[in-house]
Amino acid sequence: MARNTLHPPLQERVPQNNNTLHRLVECVILFLLFCLLLCRLVLLPHGGTVWLVASLCESWFTFVWFLFMNAKWTPAVYKTYPDRLTKRFDDLPAVDMFVTTADPKLEPPIVTVNTVLSMLAVDYPAEKLACYVSDDGCSPITFYSLVEASKFAKLWVPFCKKYNVEVRAPFVYFSSEPRYSSASASDFAIDWAKMKNEYEELSSRIENAEKSYIPHHMNDEFAEFLNTGRKNHPTIIKVIWENKGDLGESIPHLIYVSREKRPKHPHHFKAGAMNVLTRVSGVMTNAPFMLNVDCDMFVNNPKVILHGMCLLLGFEKDVHSAFVQTPQQFYGALKDDPFGNQLVVLQKKVGVGMTGIQGPFYGGTGCFHRRKIIYSSSQDAGEKNKHTRNELERLYGNSTELIDSATQVTSGTSKVVVFDISSRIDAAKNVASCTYELNTSWGEEIGWVYGSMTEDIQTGLRIHSMGLKSKYMVLDPPAFLGSAPVGGPSSLTQYKRWATGLLEVLLGRQGPLVALFKKRLTVRQCLAYLLINVWALRSLFELCYALIPAYCLLANASFVPKVSDRFFFLPSSIFILYNAYTLAEYLECGLSFRAWWNNQRMLRITSTTAWLFGLLSVILKTLGLSENVFEVTRKDRQDDAAAETDPSRFTFDESPMFVPGAALVLIHLSALAVGLGRRTAGLGELLGSLWVVLSFWPFGGFSRKGELRDPVDCVVESYYTRLLVPALCFT
Ligand SMILES: O=c1ccn([C@@H]2O[C@H](COP(=O)(O)OP(=O)(O)O[C@H]3O[C@H](CO)[C@@H](O)[C@H](O)[C@H]3O)[C@@H](O)[C@H]2O)c(=O)[nH]1
Numbered sequence: 001m002a003r004n005t006l007h008p009p010l011q012e013r014v015p016q017n018n019n020t021l022h023r024l025v026e027c028v029i030l031f032l033l034f035c036l037l038l039c040r041l042v043l044l045p046h047g048g049t050v051w052l053v054a055s056l057c058e059s060w061f062t063f064v065w066f067l068f069m070n071a072k073w074t075p076a077v078y079k080t081y082p083d084r085l086t087k088r089f090d091d092l093p094a095v096d097m098f099v100t101t102a103d104p105k106l107e108p109p110i111v112t113v114n115t116v117l118s119m120l121a122v123d124y125p126a127e128k129l130a131c132y133v134s135d136d137g138c139s140p141i142t143f144y145s146l147v148e149a150s151k152f153a154k155l156w157v158p159f160c161k162k163y164n165v166e167v168r169a170p171f172v173y174f175s176s177e178p179r180y181s182s183a184s185a186s187d188f189a190i191d192w193a194k195m196k197n198e199y200e201e202l203s204s205r206i207e208n209a210e211k212s213y214i215p216h217h218m219n220d221e222f223a224e225f226l227n228t229g230r231k232n233h234p235t236i237i238k239v240i241w242e243n244k245g246d247l248g249e250s251i252p253h254l255i256y257v258s259r260e261k262r263p264k265h266p267h268h269f270k271a272g273a274m275n276v277l278t279r280v281s282g283v284m285t286n287a288p289f290m291l292n293v294d295c296d297m298f299v300n301n302p303k304v305i306l307h308g309m310c311l312l313l314g315f316e317k318d319v320h321s322a323f324v325q326t327p328q329q330f331y332g333a334l335k336d337d338p339f340g341n342q343l344v345v346l347q348k349k350v351g352v353g354m355t356g357i358q359g360p361f362y363g364g365t366g367c368f369h370r371r372k373i374i375y376s377s378s379q380d381a382g383e384k385n386k387h388t389r390n391e392l393e394r395l396y397g398n399s400t401e402l403i404d405s406a407t408q409v410t411s412g413t414s415k416v417v418v419f420d421i422s423s424r425i426d427a428a429k430n431v432a433s434c435t436y437e438l439n440t441s442w443g444e445e446i447g448w449v450y451g452s453m454t455e456d457i458q459t460g461l462r463i464h465s466m467g468l469k470s471k472y473m474v475l476d477p478p479a480f481l482g483s484a485p486v487g488g489p490s491s492l493t494q495y496k497r498w499a500t501g502l503l504e505v506l507l508g509r510q511g512p513l514v515a516l517f518k519k520r521l522t523v524r525q526c527l528a529y530l531l532i533n534v535w536a537l538r539s540l541f542e543l544c545y546a547l548i549p550a551y552c553l554l555a556n557a558s559f560v561p562k563v564s565d566r567f568f569f570l571p572s573s574i575f576i577l578y579n580a581y582t583l584a585e586y587l588e589c590g591l592s593f594r595a596w597w598n599n600q601r602m603l604r605i606t607s608t609t610a611w612l613f614g615l616l617s618v619i620l621k622t623l624g625l626s627e628n629v630f631e632v633t634r635k636d637r638q639d640d641a642a643a644e645t646d647p648s649r650f651t652f653d654e655s656p657m658f659v660p661g662a663a664l665v666l667i668h669l670s671a672l673a674v675g676l677g678r679r680t681a682g683l684g685e686l687l688g689s690l691w692v693v694l695s696f697w698p699f700g701g702f703s704r705k706g707e708l709r710d711p712v713d714c715v716v717e718s719y720y721t722r723l724l725v726p727a728l729c730f731t
């Protein structure tokens, strides 16, 4: 890789000038919050307990607001120039691509297959790529599907490259009619129809396999899957396709990995799978870069690796881009984000904002890592590695093949030894065994970090703690697209897992606060981590504050100044400004009023339900009363989701998670009845209570399911049609 410095840069930082107004409004809100707290303090002797509780909650909200301001204060955006890559390097570096799947029921093999196909077909020299699929489900169906997919790939990859197909996940591509380009139109029509037919056959073979019909010729291949339990089986590694470089059309290597699992050995969920993938690929292809995606995150922009390389190779030093993260974006996303899990504004504001500090969080998927950095720990950051064999074994384990490949990577020798990967299967099986990590640094100082349900945040933090930076890569069209959970229960389950994991990170020995003092995490980056690491703790304040207006109405007390009071303007102006500002942010990101409201509402709902249960599960785990398990999100096939009557409706199950929300609605409805019957009830308390009822309305629908309409719909409609329109006509 000869670097030619005479050429123009591969990336460029785009100045962000339109930031002053944002900062100003944010400061005004912060100032008003401080004034409110001061006013609380002065009036505390007259206010009583409610007043005190309200002040505590508001102090916390002020703190969270400050954390947001910090994260968004210095946004940074980078532009990438992939066309300049080839001018600058005569040879592009190799990339190992990882796909993780865990459950063939919740994650149908056809979903994984589409992701794999989209990766095999990216615009990048195929002989530089290898795709490793980790199957924690140890499913012969998944394996069979990949075998079939690799046959299809031999037609699909050349087809994509010949016609420069935009989205190379076949289920997306074939979901719309072909777009003809003038020249070879008739050739294309024939090829297209043929390819569509092939894909349909592939899908039906996979469907049949799911119905437990598997062709006989596979029997030998399946022998290893016999008598295996999902949590009790030896390592299975199969080279499905090896690119020997002698074919006209070349397709990247495809390797199936199901790591050993035994009931007595913790497997550390996805983090464990990622470490196995790292080691297996280390002894097989040992590419300097690794790209990882979840099984549902297909490549949506075929140039993604080229763009990634611009940020990975385009800086003076590696420390500027230890990893490159793309935002998580979703396909078939429900209109206006009814479950508040598309996180568009959060990712845009905080992701771009953090790029101006040390860099975005590692999000677990759609991310490029440097193998060298995954292999290094904060202890040897800076110093050149001169480890003895014993030290190397303590770090990486006792596989000679792995130690050799790791030293090659960490010492930065650019000479990459290319193996005949089939000859490395035994070495790979050794490093994938469940005892391999015993007495090594994997999961602690090296690789993906264990001990949290959000291994992604924990691992990114480990890297930032070494004083390294990460970069955010926002592409148009989006780099990858995945599926967002649909329905009340699964969305809340996902938020619960995140809240649990993030609190585990906060309290753990490798948490952001420890890293601030003992390692090289910067103050502002630490505060940015706190923003999400305190999710579970936010639940207490959110729940308390949501109860206060009801308590006041029932007990004839007050928690905000009366309308006649000169301090009334403080809470009211904060309320108005905050909502106007967040709404403006949504509109600025191209989202609707409705999306803003849905997200505001879901923030109230998740924080008092999912985050609260996240807090409880951390407490239970700390007391040793229960273990946390990674509850995998269901990745529905598109048609299934569409078959439901209205996928955007909030649905319920018997989970206790729904209790706080439903209780809040009932309490507030009673409180409002009492309050309205009493002439002395304060406006602040009444409006506060009404706001809670509006926010938690989906929980009000539980008794008359299907009939109730969202009151906000009614308000919006009637407001526009009955008031605004005539008013406009009149003037
Ligand atoms: O024991 C396990 C459990 C999960 N997974 C895989 O982990 C990925 C993420 O699981 P999913 O259920 O889709 O969780 P999400 O909440 O959608 O995932 C987000 O949050 C996770 C952390 O909570 C990150 O690991 C993910 O990358 C990030 O996309 C999927 O590919 C799974 O197959 C495993 O490989 N082994």
Ligand SMILES: [Mn+2]
Residues within 6 Å of the ligand: 294, 296, 482, 483, 633
């Ligand atoms: Mn997911």
